[in-house]
Amino acid sequence: MAQATKEIEASAAVDEDVAGIEGFTRDQLHALLTEMLLYRRFEEKAEEAYAIGKIGGFCHLHIGQEGLAAGAIRPLREDDLVITAYREHTQAIAKGITPRAAMAELYGRVDGCSGGRGGSMHLFDTTAGFMGGHGIVGGQIPLGAGLGWAIRYRGGDQVCVCFMGDAAVNQGAFLESLNMSAVWQLPVIYVVENNGYGMGTAFSRVSVTEMEARSGAYGIPAHTINGQDVLETYRFFEAMAGRVRGGAGPQFVNAETYRFRGHSMSDPVSGTYRSKEEVESHVEGQDPITILRDRMMEAGLLTQPELEAMDAEARAACEDAADFADASPMPDPATLYDHVYAEVNAHGRLFLDGRGGGGNG
Amino acid sequence: MAELTYRDALNAAMCQEMDRDDSVFLMGEEVAEYDGAYKVSRGMLARYGDRRVVDSPISELGFAGLCVGAAMAGLRPICEFMTFNFSLLALDQVINSAAKMLYMSNGQIPVPIVFRGPTGAALQLSAQHSQACETYYVHAPGMKLVTPATPADAKGLLAAAIRDDDPVAVMEGELLYNVRGEVPDGEYVIPLGVADLKRSGDDVSIVTHGKMVHVALQAATMLSREGIEADVLDLRSIRPLDVDAILETVARTNRVVYLEEGWPFAGVGAQIVSLIQEEAFDDLDAPVVRVTQADVPMPYAKNLEQLAKPGAKGVVDACKRVLYLPAGAAG
Numbered sequence: 001m002a003q004a005t006k007e008i009e010a011s012a013a014v015d016e017d018v019a020g021i022e023g024f025t026r027d028q029l030h031a032l033l034t035e036m037l038l039y040r041r042f043e044e045k046a047e048e049a050y051a052i053g054k055i056g057g058f059c060h061l062h063i064g065q066e067g068l069a070a071g072a073i074r075p076l077r078e079d080d081l082v083i084t085a086y087r088e089h090t091q092a093i094a095k096g097i098t099p100r101a102a103m104a105e106l107y108g109r110v111d112g113c114s115g116g117r118g119g120s121m122h123l124f125d126t127t128a129g130f131m132g133g134h135g136i137v138g139g140q141i142p143l144g145a146g147l148g149w150a151i152r153y154r155g156g157d158q159v160c161v162c163f164m165g166d167a168a169v170n171q172g173a174f175l176e177s178l179n180m181s182a183v184w185q186l187p188v189i190y191v192v193e194n195n196g197y198g199m200g201t202a203f204s205r206v207s208v209t210e211m212e213a214r215s216g217a218y219g220i221p222a223h224t225i226n227g228q229d230v231l232e233t234y235r236f237f238e239a240m241a242g243r244v245r246g247g248a249g250p251q252f253v254n255a256e257t258y259r260f261r262g263h264s265m266s267d268p269v270s271g272t273y274r275s276k277e278e279v280e281s282h283v284e285g286q287d288p289i290t291i292l293r294d295r296m297m298e299a300g301l302l303t304q305p306e307l308e309a310m311d312a313e314a315r316a317a318c319e320d321a322a323d324f325a326d327a328s329p330m331p332d333p334a335t336l337y338d339h340v341y342a343e344v345n346a347h348g349r350l351f352l353d354g355r356g357g358g359g360n361g
Numbered sequence: 362m363a364e365l366t367y368r369d370a371l372n373a374a375m376c377q378e379m380d381r382d383d384s385v386f387l388m389g390e391e392v393a394e395y396d397g398a399y400k401v402s403r404g405m406l407a408r409y410g411d412r413r414v415v416d417s418p419i420s421e422l423g424f425a426g427l428c429v430g431a432a433m434a435g436l437r438p439i440c441e442f443m444t445f446n447f448s449l450l451a452l453d454q455v456i457n458s459a460a461k462m463l464y465m466s467n468g469q470i471p472v473p474i475v476f477r478g479p480t481g482a483a484l485q486l487s488a489q490h491s492q493a494c495e496t497y498y499v500h501a502p503g504m505k506l507v508t509p510a511t512p513a514d515a516k517g518l519l520a521a522a523i524r525d526d527d528p529v530a531v532m533e534g535e536l537l538y539n540v541r542g543e544v545p546d547g548e549y550v551i552p553l554g555v556a557d558l559k560r561s562g563d564d565v566s567i568v569t570h571g572k573m574v575h576v577a578l579q580a581a582t583m584l585s586r587e588g589i590e591a592d593v594l595d596l597r598s599i600r601p602l603d604v605d606a607i608l609e610t611v612a613r614t615n616r617v618v619y620l621e622e623g624w625p626f627a628g629v630g631a632q633i634v635s636l637i638q639e640e641a642f643d644d645l646d647a648p649v650v651r652v653t654q655a656d657v658p659m660p661y662a663k664n665l666e667q668l669a670k671p672g673a674k675g676v677v678d679a680c681k682r683v684l685y686l687p688a689g690a691a692g
Binding site for chain 1: 386412417418420422423424425426427428429430431432433434435436453454457458462463464465466467468469470471472473502503505525526527552553554555598600601602603604632635636639
């Protein structure tokens, strides 16, 4: 970890001495490893599909950061809400969007979770509690506060987890949202996926204060966790979701992680802003999947054939997702104007291009 | 019918909707303890409590976005901007989030939110506090916009906006808040997309919206003294737009002036002119003329401000121009 020089603040909930590893049963460990392998293979498949033109536009891969998707989202309840930025494929899957629906969205097809209207950056599924996929850095943060507001307004006990990249904390939207969340004690966990770089700009080059200091001014507790350690992450979020559900108010989590690929598909893995050596050292030493795999093997909870079977299954699921996406039709051209408005008013024209229809148009 | 001020009519609409639907709440700067910067929400904190009438920090981007997020979760926020000038800070949330959410999510996430507050110029508030913001909002597909000019329209259109399942901007006017007028008692809703002929006359059509309706009526009175009778068509709703009503008045008078408070470049009037020439070209006896704010930031000095604002005299001259009469003749 480039930034992980300071001691990781272990969550109080971590229980070291239970059978398995840190209180996780063999089945739970297998499930987490399976999840992360699925995310990794999904992103690799997306990378491959992008290279042959099946996926267009901007596409941001989460490879290297899978521990956070599994560790932060899997402990949540189905009716908890997740909102995030645009590096969100794996988070969407973690919250319950199927690889098929996610991949079909990347392909811009009708069976995508956003019907092909959103693309890589705008995955949505309200039934899964996945509230998007947002493309403007920091734009999802006030929205996350608003989701928390709605939970509080209705007296519900869900929590909202609002992810952002490290660069987003320099947006006004972040500061305004943290302040309001503290004032109104909203049930929102703000999670910085701190991979050290906003696109190609190291956080330390554009910020004098440490990440963890960013929420203190608003009276919101800050927590730093090692996002490459899925078990630590899982335990932390399991406990934190419970605390916020119980009225602990907003929280700020600095989850340290590392992006193994470029910012987007057009950005090389290493180059002008980070060295090949830096990337390689993280890939070798900080891969959340190999970290868990090695621990499970050392503890005798995973065999090589089991791992291979697990990986084969993940690859097969992603092959299937890609095949499904490829076979899914393009959206019907007749639907171009669908869903611009939820309510087409009985009077007046909503569209003036002569094509949109609606009302008397 | 009761005679109410425009501000009290807005208040009545919010109370009417908050009484019938618990998911409606009001958030904005000074809306609660201060009773609203322009006293539009007077008494609402006492009536509904601080769960539903909420003072926000001065964080337009933040609280607008929070309201959009709340709407994504099914609430129906009324997000008050002290003026729409300040809402320029919030435009990312208005355009990128509110207007586009339903489309990006393939219909999964409607955003039933109202953004409301005064737009346009008042008196000597200078450049940053005097601008008509209609175009910024109405430009984006997904947004709706209404501009009530009278107390009755204020009540009916705001109520309709709150009930609408899409983001609706309700643009008011600081100089309208004290205007008095008859307002229907009880539940009152005016459907979006229905223009209102505020005055009838067959010689020329003054099409306009919002605060400028009053300037148009003043101009129509001046014209009438010269024997020229003008239609004053108040669009009331810019998006959806009552195209039928526009085409009807054009067909009847064959001469049109569009009056608006905003700048001419890519303004609302530009859109209306485009529509008329596309769909009613053969009905026109003269090119459509627009009367707008001068194409400059609003100056402070009284005389310059007067020059920059569209006024009744300018409308009268524009009407004469489309009637091919000399400006100022028989004035």
